[in-house]
Amino acid sequence: MSDVAELAGVSTSTVSRALRNPDTVSAELRARVDAATASLGYVPNSMAGGLAASRTRTVGVIVPSLVNSFFSATIEAMAEVLNGHGYQILLGNSGYAIEREESLVSSFLSWSPAAIVLTGQAHSRTTLQSLLNADMPIVEMWELGDNPLDTLVGFSHRAVGRAAARHLLDTGRRRLAFVSAAPEYDRRATQRGAGFNEGVIEAGSTTPVCLTMAERASVEGGGRLMAELVSAHPDVDGVFFSNDVLLLGALFECQRRAIPVPRTLGLIGFGDLEFAAWSQPTLTSIRPPRREIGTAVAEHLLQRFHDSASAGTRIDLGFDLVVRGST
Amino acid sequence: MSDVAELAGVSTSTVSRALRNPDTVSAELRARVDAATASLGYVPNSMAGGLAASRTRTVGVIVPSLVNSFFSATIEAMAEVLNGHGYQILLGNSGYAIEREESLVSSFLSWSPAAIVLTGQAHSRTTLQSLLNADMPIVEMWELGDNPLDTLVGFSHRAVGRAAARHLLDTGRRRLAFVSAAPEYDRRATQRGAGFNEGVIEAGSTTPVCLTMAERASVEGGGRLMAELVSAHPDVDGVFFSNDVLLLGALFECQRRAIPVPRTLGLIGFGDLEFAAWSQPTLTSIRPPRREIGTAVAEHLLQRFHDSASAGTRIDLGFDLVVRGST
DNA sequence: AAGCGTCTTGCAAGCGTTTGCAACGCATCG
DNA sequence: CGATGCGTTGCAAACGCTTGCAAGACGCTT
Numbered sequence: 001m002s003d004v005a006e007l008a009g010v011s012t013s014t015v016s017r018a019l020r021n022p023d024t025v026s027a028e029l030r031a032r033v034d035a036a037t038a039s040l041g042y043v044p045n046s047m048a049g050g051l052a053a054s055r056t057r058t059v060g061v062i063v064p065s066l067v068n069s070f071f072s073a074t075i076e077a078m079a080e081v082l083n084g085h086g087y088q089i090l091l092g093n094s095g096y097a098i099e100r101e102e103s104l105v106s107s108f109l110s111w112s113p114a115a116i117v118l119t120g121q122a123h124s125r126t127t128l129q130s131l132l133n134a135d136m137p138i139v140e141m142w143e144l145g146d147n148p149l150d151t152l153v154g155f156s157h158r159a160v161g162r163a164a165a166r167h168l169l170d171t172g173r174r175r176l177a178f179v180s181a182a183p184e185y186d187r188r189a190t191q192r193g194a195g196f197n198e199g200v201i202e203a204g205s206t207t208p209v210c211l212t213m214a215e216r217a218s219v220e221g222g223g224r225l226m227a228e229l230v231s232a233h234p235d236v237d238g239v240f241f242s243n244d245v246l247l248l249g250a251l252f253e254c255q256r257r258a259i260p261v262p263r264t265l266g267l268i269g270f271g272d273l274e275f276a277a278w279s280q281p282t283l284t285s286i287r288p289p290r291r292e293i294g295t296a297v298a299e300h301l302l303q304r305f306h307d308s309a310s311a312g313t314r315i316d317l318g319f320d321l322v323v324r325g326s327t
Numbered sequence: 328m329s330d331v332a333e334l335a336g337v338s339t340s341t342v343s344r345a346l347r348n349p350d351t352v353s354a355e356l357r358a359r360v361d362a363a364t365a366s367l368g369y370v371p372n373s374m375a376g377g378l379a380a381s382r383t384r385t386v387g388v389i390v391p392s393l394v395n396s397f398f399s400a401t402i403e404a405m406a407e408v409l410n411g412h413g414y415q416i417l418l419g420n421s422g423y424a425i426e427r428e429e430s431l432v433s434s435f436l437s438w439s440p441a442a443i444v445l446t447g448q449a450h451s452r453t454t455l456q457s458l459l460n461a462d463m464p465i466v467e468m469w470e471l472g473d474n475p476l477d478t479l480v481g482f483s484h485r486a487v488g489r490a491a492a493r494h495l496l497d498t499g500r501r502r503l504a505f506v507s508a509a510p511e512y513d514r515r516a517t518q519r520g521a522g523f524n525e526g527v528i529e530a531g532s533t534t535p536v537c538l539t540m541a542e543r544a545s546v547e548g549g550g551r552l553m554a555e556l557v558s559a560h561p562d563v564d565g566v567f568f569s570n571d572v573l574l575l576g577a578l579f580e581c582q583r584r585a586i587p588v589p590r591t592l593g594l595i596g597f598g599d600l601e602f603a604a605w606s607q608p609t610l611t612s613i614r615p616p617r618r619e620i621g622t623a624v625a626e627h628l629l630q631r632f633h634d635s636a637s638a639g640t641r642i643d644l645g646f647d648l649v650v651r652g653s654t
Numbered sequence: 655a656a657g658c659g660t661c662t663t664g665c666a667a668g669c670g671t672t673t674g675c676a677a678c679g680c681a682t683c684g
Numbered sequence: 685c686g687a688t689g690c691g692t693t694g695c696a697a698a699c700g701c702t703t704g705c706a707a708g709a710c711g712c713t714t
Contacts (some may be wrong), residue, residue: 344703
């Protein structure tokens with residue numbers, strides 16, 4: 001930086017200001033500094049900057065899983081916006097474990113990020129503690145419950161469940177079931193299940209069958225649960241899967257057993273993963289605002305950094321029911 | 328840190344040493360420092376540390392896409408190992424664009440990472456420049472070509488193509504085809520295609536038909552190319568897909584057209600994505616060492632940090648041909 | 655007993671920025 | 685014409701840690 005200052009014939013403080021707050025520097029000097037910066041290929045040392053300013057152009061983001069394409073899409077979208085404004089993402093993978101999240105938060109905080117983004121609203125005491133003390137925007141995404149830490153960006157999983165119930169009932173199914181992966185791997189799937197139940201019961205129909213497996217959602221598990229379902233509850237005529245991956249496995253199982261879909265069995269999933277639109281038959285699904293969440297989080301944060309948005313905002317991005325061949 | 332020092336009754340330099348290089352401090356003081364650290368809940372300021380030491384416990388990783396589950400799995404595995412040893416991952420998403428990679432590398436370098444991990448071996452001049460000057464381990468993964476920047480961790484895509492060719496020929500197919508997404512989105516798919524061609528030609532068979540779409544791999548695209556293939560080349564009896572996602576789309580298309588798989592058409596893919604093992608019929612595929620790459624990169628780096636591994640290593644993790652119902 | 659090497663420990667000088675404060679120039683105003 | 689205020693700029697003090705260097709403690713050797 002001192003090289004740039006020398007070349008531009010100004011002090012290092014002016015260089016710093018020309019780079020961070022261009023409008024506090026006269027046009028002429030700003031141009032000289034820019035030229036010097038470019039010709040020297042100068043890249044500011046982020047750590048020195050961070051140390052001096054005690055905050056960095058960094059956002060810590062914690063997701064439960066990367067292999068899950070929901071969160072990947074959210075992160076991609078978030079990164080696109082944030083990178084475009086000079087912010088880096090510090091990514092953490094909690095593996096659905098609240099303790100991993102805790103240690104990630106603590107190590108993230110040692111980098112003085114400009115903000116922290118978490119997935120969901122379930123956190124450990126210590127995490128809450130640290131976050132409440134940390135004086136920075138906190139965003140919880142993919143969930144829209146009560147008592148937010150600060151800002152919430154997501155949609156109502158309960159409403160998703162209700163929509164699924166309504167759709168199955170509307171298409172004439174009477175005996176419904178909910179199939180999901182292990183609750184500990186997805187609190188939100190449980191919420192969708194609860195909403196589904198509510199929807200069915202409010203409509204005056206019988207309480208749905210509820211089938212759960214012990215692991216994370218998988219094509220294999222979907223097939224297995226489908227097999228279990230048709231043998232244990234042959235009267236079921238409509239199924240809501242907490243995840244399209246399960247639904248795909250179920251579809252293959254139906255193909256194997258030659259169960260006509262949607263004639264005998266109506267199937268609806270969640271996620272609207274790409275294959276849903278192209279399988280045989282195509283799959284009805286509920287599309288969550290995957291990328292939209294990332295974009296909204298990023299844009300909210302950028303506003304917050306510029307002081308033009310307030311803490312405690314609640315952004316409901318909704319969802320779409322995409323009706324296709326399986327119902 | 329001065330608080331910890333005071334509580335432990337030592338100087339800050341001793342605290343620093345007790346934390347970074349525990350074996351340079353006597354057992355007693357180390358214990359006192361650890362106790363003080365714990366009781367104060369002290370978390371070192373990474374930036375101050377980084378600034379003073381001019382390197383951080385951070386690894387910059389750049390992948391072309393996150394939504395692609397290959398790289399997600401690699402990153403997850405890498406993060407597990409690295410986090411366990413106190414390293415953070417700084418993640419960048421190049422979107423298959425060499426210029427994005429360039430700017431990511433430059434901003435990563437401003438954080439003085441302990442190492443940089445890139446996907447593939449195609450980089451811009453400037454990137455090469457910066458990386459050659461940067462005095463740190465550089466790893467290129469998912470490719471195993473010539474002129475590595477430093478360390479290479481991956482497998483031979485050419486060999487994958489040959490294996491696919493051999494398998495189709497071994498199962499009696501004579502008229503083969505290669506189907507892939509846009510080459511600009513995946514240099515490596517092109518290498519697999521080249522290997523496939525070589526394999527077919529060496530075996531004395533006719534040059535394979537080659538079909539390419541303009542976008543990234545998608546279920547939809549797979550179906551579309553399949554349709555195109557059967558109408559333009561009805562004599563083809565064996566197809567190698569550069570990606571299981573394409574293969575899934577093709578399978579659905581075959582179901583729609585009632586083309587018997589594997590009887591009339593043998594299909595083999597790449598990726599061994601989860602659905603391959605559970606579709607109807609199940610899909611033959613080539614399994615790349617997704618997670619293994621991440622683990623190997625992380626372990627190599629940890630060794631390098633301890634000076635016990637040498638630069639310029641070349642790690643070939645191989646791949647598996649998983650034979651299933653579609654061939 | 656003096657000399658020497660090794661192991662520990664503390665001192666203090668950075669590391670490369672940011673930013674509060676003061677100084678300066680210039681225009682406006684009374 | 686002096687006073688006042690605003691817009692720019694530079695000075696220098698942090699920011700919280702790491703690490704080279706030197707000093708002290710200790711145990712051996714000669």
